[in-house]
Structures are given as C-alpha cells and as structure tokens.
Amino acid sequence: MTWQPSRAVWMWLVLLAVTLALARWAGPMAVPGWMQIDMAGAVSRFMDWLVNTASFGLFTFKDLTRAIAQAIEWPYQAVRMALVEGWVEGRRSEARTILPPISWIGIIAIVTAMGVYARNWRLGLFVGACFLYLAVFGQWESAMVTLASILIAVPIGIAGGLVLGIAGAVWPAFDRVQTPFLDLMQTVPTFAYLVPILFLFGFGPVSALIATVVYAMPPMVRITTMALKSVPSEIRDFGVMAGCTPRQRLTRVLLPTALPDLMVGVNQVIMLSLNMVIIASMIGAGGLGFDVLNSLRRLDIGRGIEAGLAIVALAIALDRLSQAFATRRPGAAGDGARHMRWWVVLAAFVAATTLLGYVVPALQSYPEAWTVTTRSLWSDLVKWININYYDQLEAVKNVLLLNLLLPFKRFLLALPWPWVLALITLAGWQLGRGRLAALCLALGLFIVVNGLWEPAMTTLYLCGISVMIAALIGLPLGVLAASSERAGRIIGTGIDLLQTLPSFVYLIPVVMLFRVGDFSAMIAIVLYALAPAIRYAAHGLRSVPEEIVEAGAVCGCTRWQILTRIRLPMALPEIMLGLNQTIMLALSMLVITALVGTRDLGQEVYIALTRADTGQGIVAGVSIAAIAIIADRLIAAGARRTRRKLGLEPAHP
C-alpha cells in the first residue's frame, strides 16, 4: 500500500515551502502605526478609576476590596498564630506569649492521625515522616507559614467551587455563561493574575491568598458540575420518586453520590493551591516559596535545594493524604465510638505537648541544635559538578543552543506577521470552518495590535521546542509504559511525582547546572510538561480494543507492525490530547521561567509584575492565553476529526 498524499497535504507542503522562502528572503515586517492600539494603557486607566473613583453608591470599590481583604486577613492571622507565632501580646522587646503555637510534635501527631484515619498506619507514618523531615532539616517555620496559607485558601477554594459548580449543574444557562471564564482562567498564566490582584490588594499575604484562590478554584467548579451531571440518571430518578424536595435531592442524593469525584476536585484544589502559594511568594506569601525565590536570586544553591526539598516533602504529604481521603470508603474503618476515643486521645496529646512547651522548650519548637543542615553538602556537590563537568555541560548546552534553539528562533522571528496570521487562519478554516478561522484570526490580531508580536514569536519558539522535545521523550516512554505492567507502574510513579511538584521547584536544579538563559528555561519546561505526554500516550495505547489487536495478530502482524499499524494510529486522538495538555503546561511554565531571563511574553508579564503595571500585565497575560487557546482549539478540532475518521465518534454529534 503506497501513501497517497491528499490535496490538503500537498497544499500544506507548498505553504511550508513558501514559509521557508519568506523567512529566508523577506524577513520580519513591522506593524504599521495605525494598527497599534494602546489597550494596556486603557486597562491601566480603568484599574486606576476602579480603585480611586469607582463607587456603588453606598460604598466605593475600595471599600469592597478592603472588606474582602479584612475577611481573609483575620482567619489567616488566626491560623498563623496557631501554627507559627502563637498568640503574642505587645511588640518587639515587650512581646509576651500568651498562648504558644501548636507544638511541632502535636502537628506531626495530627497529620499522622489523619493518615491513619484516611487509610492505614502506613500512610499515617509516611505523612508523619514527611513532616518530621521538615522539622529535622530546619524548614519547620517556613513550611508552617506555607501551610497556613493553604489552610485558608483551600476551604475558600472548595466552598466557592462547590457553590459555582452546583449553580452550573442546576442552571444550564449559568453553566454556559461561566464556562468561557473558566476556560480563560485556566489558560491565562499564573503571573498574569498576580498583577491586577497586586494592584487591588497591595503587596502581602492577602493578595497571595486571593491569587491562590482564584487560581485553584476553577477546576473545583468544573469537577463539581461534571460530578453532579454524571450521577447516574436512575439515582436521580430515585431521588424524585422517593419524594425528595429539590433541596433534599441535592444534599441527600446528588452530592453524596458524587462525593468520590468531588474529592478528586479537593485534591486538585490542594495541589494547585500549594503550587500557587509558592509562586505567590513573589507578592508576599512568604514561607518556603520565599526561601526558594530568595536563594535563587542570591544563587545560594544549598539553601534553595533545602527549601525545594521541603516543598517536595510537603507536596507529597498533602497529595497522598488528600488522595487517601478521596478514595476512602464509608465503613472502611471500625465503629464511631472507637473513633471518638482516638480523637479525644489525640486532642489531649496535642494540648499537653503544646502546654508543656512552656516548661520544656524542646517540645514547643524543634531545637535548633538538633537540626541537620545539608546546605553545604548541596553547595559542594554542585560546585564539584561544575568544576569537573563544566565543559561537558557547556558543550551539550552550546550544541543544542547553536544548532536547534537559535536557528529555530531566528526562523520564527524572520517570518512576516501577516503570513503567520494567514496560516493559522487557514488551519482554523480547514479544521473547523468559519468559526474556528475567525477565532484564530481575532486572537492573532490581538497580539499584533498590542505590539507584542516579537515576544509572542519568542514564546512560540521556546514553547514549540520544549513541546517537541517533551513529545520526543514522552511518546517512547508512553509506549514503554503501555507495553508491560511493571514498566507502567514504575513510569507512572515517576510522573506522579513530577506532577505533584510545584512548578517553581523545577527551576532549582536547572539553574544550578546551566545557569540562566533560554536553555535552562527549556529544560525546566520540558520537565514540567512531560507528564501528560507520557500519560496520554500510554492510556491511548492501552485502551485500543483488544479485539482489534488480536485481529491484527491473527493476520500475522509482527509486534512492530501491531504497534505502528494498529496501536499508534488508533491511539492518535489520545496522543493529540496529551500533546495539547503538554502545550498548556509548557505555556504556564513559560511565565515562571521568566525568572531565569527569557525574553518572551512571560518576561513581559514578569516585568509588569515588578512594576505593578496592570495594563501591560493583563495584555501580555491574555496574549499567552490567546496562544494557548489557538493551540487548544486547533488540536481539539484535529483530534475530533481523527476520532471520527477512526469511527470512534459519530460523524454528527
């Protein structure tokens, strides 16, 4: 069987040739003055107006933000007192501790008990060990500051997500209105939130908390709506037939039935909150994220790694714990009365160790003399690597930079913008006709008129290269993971870990080995965005119907033929979805790599953040979202088309 290129393929080959020729001979094209619009300025002026003059009659906008800030500040301070500072009266030298914070032993006991309750002793001991690590390695206080932020942000995120999600499930119209916002929130990169929030609420933990909630809530909304909608229709009917009032139906039938799915959402909120609390250390969240940021700035490698590992320990502990709660089944552990006794014992223990802290300081806070520091160990290790392998590392970096990264960058930057716009519009037309074409064109024009073409192309370059590399690594790993149970388990554990880590952490090893620049950024992005490429490929390959594979085997296909002729083509839609996720993660990581000195849209947002320039921050942030949306819609349309071709989806949905 020979491959017959279709007309569309010929057309794209010709277009590619034209593109190459244009890059070689035509070169970049300036955007004419009349096409440039000062949206950033307009947004900034609007925000100024909002903060300084806007009024709702009875109260001003400023009053509103103050009230919100107060409402968050107060419980936050309370939790911080309980975990970190204790209840202190007076300031500085006159400070008098009325009530100490909960002792470190007490907190370890609490998390251990939660682990035992959620699953078993093994998990309890594991979580306890993670927290003990924080104490032993001298990260306790920072970790508790981070934990305090999470303890405030997570309940707000869950409650808000539940309310909006329920509203979306009950009123389809509401769902239709909020879905585009949720889409946008998930594609606008994290730093872009920080800018307006910083502007509205000022530098400090409250801003950080608000940013965290805004970031972590959308998935909860989505999962809640989905979970409620996917309650089996028979159970829904049963609720009606049992004579439930609408309220009883929601609280007694739908929500409890959807609980396992909702708990998956809770896990997500926790992990996203942790991720964002770390990032939000830039606008005053403090804690572990601040330690990392600070040591990155001062190139204090040892401290950075220590804080990074502490984040890892915290992340793993929180993830395992919330997952255990998510999969916990009713009736899993003994009777209620026995539970009560245990909880009383625990409360007594926590109170006792905390109060004894007055007398025995070692119970109160982990004694400094017992802490182990690995700081110099890490610094020495990095120093050693850099002394002995400097040439090798530099060589790898330079080869890739000179032969891959820079030529690709030059090529993209040399393209005239009208041609690129024409290409994405054409792609939109081919995959989704008028609507998709119009969307692609409009989003592309948004970038052009805002004068962000060059950073946008730089973004495309960095993101494109990283995604390509991630796909090149991810696909074979996915094939491997799908090929045997054991490989699947090992690789699965690995990517679980990768996905648990907050994005910030990836910068640490990269900066140590390769210092700042595009190359470091690329590696960090690849590491962060790798997981979905592997996961979706493995899942797609595994879920090819066994009968089709057997039919191939009966026809005498070799294993290689089964892979390339049957499994891979059938898994193509799934692989494309994985690619889509990889692109989304890469774009969100891009902003964080601005810290290591890239020159793309991420950098624009970061600069806007440091200058508190709301307009610029929002416009650049939305530009990244525009790229994300274009990529997402094109790939989704392509995947749908492939699925239809393979007969996996009806032609007319």
Added chain:
Amino acid sequence: MHQQPVKLGCHNVWKLYGPHPERLLAGGAAPDLDAIRASGHVGAVRNVSIDVRQGEIFVIMGLSGSGKSTLVRCLSRLVEPTAGEILFNGKDLLQARPKELIDIRRHKMGMVFQHFALLPHLNVLQNVAFPLQVQGIGRAAREARAEEVIALVGLEGREAYFPRQLSGGQQQRVGIARSLVVEPELWFLDEPFSALDPLIRREMQDEFLRVQQLLHKTIVFITHDFDEAIRIADRIAIMKDGEVIQVATPEELVLNPAADYVAEFTRYVSRAKVVTLGRIAVPGAAEGAAGTLPETVRVEAVANEVEAAAAPFNVIDEDGVVIGHVTRQAVIDVLVGRGGRG
C-alpha cells in the same frame, strides 16, 4: 373474574423528543412514525392508552429502545408527557402541583430500577430507610420499619453492609425493600431483573411473586424478556417504536397474537406455560372426578397431577361453581403442542 377498579389510567399519552415536540401535536394531531422522524424528532411514546387495574401485575414488554422506560417515567411523571392524560386513583396526575406530587410519591408510589440505584454512601439499613428519612420520620421508627421489609426480602443480617459489598441479586433485593418501605399502592419496576444472571433472575422472579402474594400491590412491570413477561404477568402490553401494539393476558397473546410482530415472540413459547384450564375445559361436570382445580391455573402447573390421575378433574371458577372438566388427553395435547384450540 370480577373487574377490579382502574388504579392507573393513561389516555393518548405522547412523548416526543426533539426541537419542538408540542408543535407536532398541535390541535390534537397524531403524526405517524415517518412524519415524526422526518421532522427530526424521536417518538419515544406514541399515543399510548392503557388501564392498570387494582391488584394486577401489568407487564410492559418490548425490545430495547421501544419506549418502555419512557412510558413508565411518564406514568410516574419523572418525565413530562408531551400530550395526554394520566389518571391516578381517578385524579389527573399531570395537573398535580409540585407539592402534591412530592406527597403522592412519598406515600403512594414505589419504584425499582434496572441498575438498582442504591445510594453508595449508605448501608443496607440506611438505604431502605431513606424514603422514610426524607419524610422526616424519626430514626427508631424508620429503622424498625426498614427491618421489617429487609426481613421480607430475606436480607436479615446484612443491614450493615454497603451496596458494593453485595451481589447483584442482593442489591436488587435492597432496591425492592426500599421501594416497599413506604407501603406504596402503586409499584413500578423498570426491568428489575435484566441486569442479573439468568439463574438469579429466575430466583428473583419467584421471590417477586411470593412478595406479591403477600402484599397484593398494583404493579407496572417493565421487561424486554418475553418469558419473564408471561411468567409473572396478569396482562401484558407489547410495545414497538413507542406504540402499544396489543394488550392481553399471556394466554390470549400466545393464542391470538394481534400482529406478526407479536407472533414472532410467541411462536416458540410452550403453550402449557400460558394456557389455563378454563380454556381447555369441556363443559359439564365429570362423573367421579379425581378432584377440582381453579380455572385460572395454567396447564403446566398441574400437568403432572392430571396426567397421573385416572379420572378427569373438574374445573371451578372463583366462586367455586363447576364450569366444566379437563381430561388427561386434553392436557397431553397442550403439552405436546397439539391444539389448545388456536
């Protein structure tokens, strides 16, 4: 047989799915299947009229997609019919306000679902007591009542189990117990045994008939299994493409199918399973009869007894009056498929 009063009447009920179903039926129009399809609609239930009488087991039988579930959901008003009238105890159910409807469902209707629809977070006792709980009945009272029905369906000792710890058959017993806990007058069962293995299915049918012997509910029972239908039904409605094609007793259906479509189902059914003694009885009391048998008994059930006896049996109606007698030969004829008088 004495005619029992109509418990649930359903007159000219339609349910169309699609962009503008009301318009299709405007002014009492009755579009046919092709017209409905051509306009982009699905005729899930088309012009159905049936009467369910007090105390009978009324089975709705049809292949998958024929509209059985939609019809039973119209009858319980889980879906709003596009047109028609549904009378429950003589009152129009479609006019009932939400509050009344909740009240009717709380006290007068029970429903059993194909996939059990148990609440996964509650144990057996709590699941069964749930309908009483939403009525606001106190814990002690509702659990005592729940224990009774749990015992009725033979699940004593498993009160503390969660649904996932039970087999399919046991789960459906819970579903049955739960639907009976409020002592409903009208009992809907939507393919209650279809998700079970054949052996368990038979056991559950026996179980169901036993429970009905005790409770005498008015029952609307959905199935796609013709054997199941003739086994348990007092009357059967055959559905196809949303329409009811024939309503009759199992015996009538097998002996006089109204359409080829019905005959397809009945062709391979053993006559002895459906033919009653009343049908094959010869007029006049027999001399020296071996005994008496009721006219409603099916041949299969007494074949051994009649065949083994030397003399014929007298057949009596429900008032005990002899209406005729059955001979050994007549029973054998039915068993081997000769006559039974078509």
